[in-house]
Structure formats: C-alpha cells, structure tokens
Amino acid sequence: MQAIPTLYFPGACEAALSFYRDAIGADILFHHRVGDIVDAAHVKPGTAHRTLRAGVVIGGVRFCLADGHGVSPGFQGVSLTLSCASALDAERTLAALADGGTVQIPLRATAWAEVFGTVVDRFGLHWTIEAGKRHDAA
Structure with a gap:
C-alpha cells in the first residue's frame, strides 16, 4: 500500500x-x-477543460492534483515541507x-535547521522550507 496525497485546486x-x-x-x-x-454525454457544460486528475512528483514524492468538482477550496491544517540541499536553495x-x-516566516536559523521559513502560495497552500540540519540539534 502507498499513500498518495491528492490536492484540490477548484x-x-x-x-x-x-x-x-x-x-x-x-x-x-x-x-x-x-x-x-x-463520455461527452456526461460532461457538465463548462467543465471539459478542468483537470480530472494529474500526477506530479515534487522532491521525490508523488502527489495527485485535481480541480475537485464539489470540493471546497482551501487547505486547513496542512503544510508541505521541502527540505532543500542548501540555504541558497531554500532562499x-x-x-x-x-x-x-x-511569506509568513522569513528564513531564519532554528534549533533544528540552518534555515527555516514558511510561505502560503498563491493557491493558499502552506509550505515549510528548510535546509541544513543544525549540528547541535538532537
């Protein structure tokens, strides 16, 4: 079994x-x-161009994306974390x-990472960006 997150962008x-x-x-x-x-007979007017299902890989993780007919817009209680190769890549x-x-939290040093920050993108999806494990972190 494999869990594949699906993100809806109505x-x-x-x-x-x-x-x-x-x-x-x-x-x-x-x-x-x-x-x-x-089948064309079952397509609601104005929806033929919408995404039924798309597959993407981000940072080695597979996701499905869709317009999500009937799904309310918004991402509550979810953040995707990108662990970057360097502080420059994180920036x-x-x-x-x-x-x-x-940007909700500009990049800065934390107890666990050389740099850490958060951003809500134009679609309302929250991202956590980090790079470089701190040597003094547990």
Whole structure:
C-alpha cells in the first residue's frame, strides 16, 4: 500500500500545475482533463477543460492534483515541507513559492535547521522550507 496525497485546486488546477513546475521543478507525470476521459454525454457544460486528475512528483514524492468538482477550496491544517540541499536553495524556493503568495516566516536559523521559513502560495497552500540540519540539534 502507498499513500498518495491528492490536492484540490477548484477551478485552478492547471494554473497550479504550471506554477509548481516552474517554481519548484515539479515533474508532471500525467494530466487528464474531464473532456478527455469522461463520455461527452456526461460532461457538465463548462467543465471539459478542468483537470480530472494529474500526477506530479515534487522532491521525490508523488502527489495527485485535481480541480475537485464539489470540493471546497482551501487547505486547513496542512503544510508541505521541502527540505532543500542548501540555504541558497531554500532562499530560491521560498521566493519562488512566494510569487503571488505571502511569506509568513522569513528564513531564519532554528534549533533544528540552518534555515527555516514558511510561505502560503498563491493557491493558499502552506509550505515549510528548510535546509541544513543544525549540528547541535538532537
């Protein structure tokens, strides 16, 4: 068994796919639109272009993304953590995700990481960015 998180972006999934590909190098595995999969007789007007299911890999972890018909927008109680190779990479990653979003905690040293920060991206998804384990951390 494998757990694969699914993230819903009502009406904005295609934009999210493009953003994450460009901002953090997400690898798009597949992208199925409603009109490509569902029989035309069952497609609701105005939804053929929407994402039924897409697969991406971010930092070696597979996710599914979708427009999520009937799913309420918003990500409450969820944060995705990106462990970066260096402080410079963390800086670049935080800045890329902050484009159209909001940095909540600027990068700074913590007890467990050389740098740590958080950002809510333009889609409302919370990200934790960190790099470099502190040698004095347990």
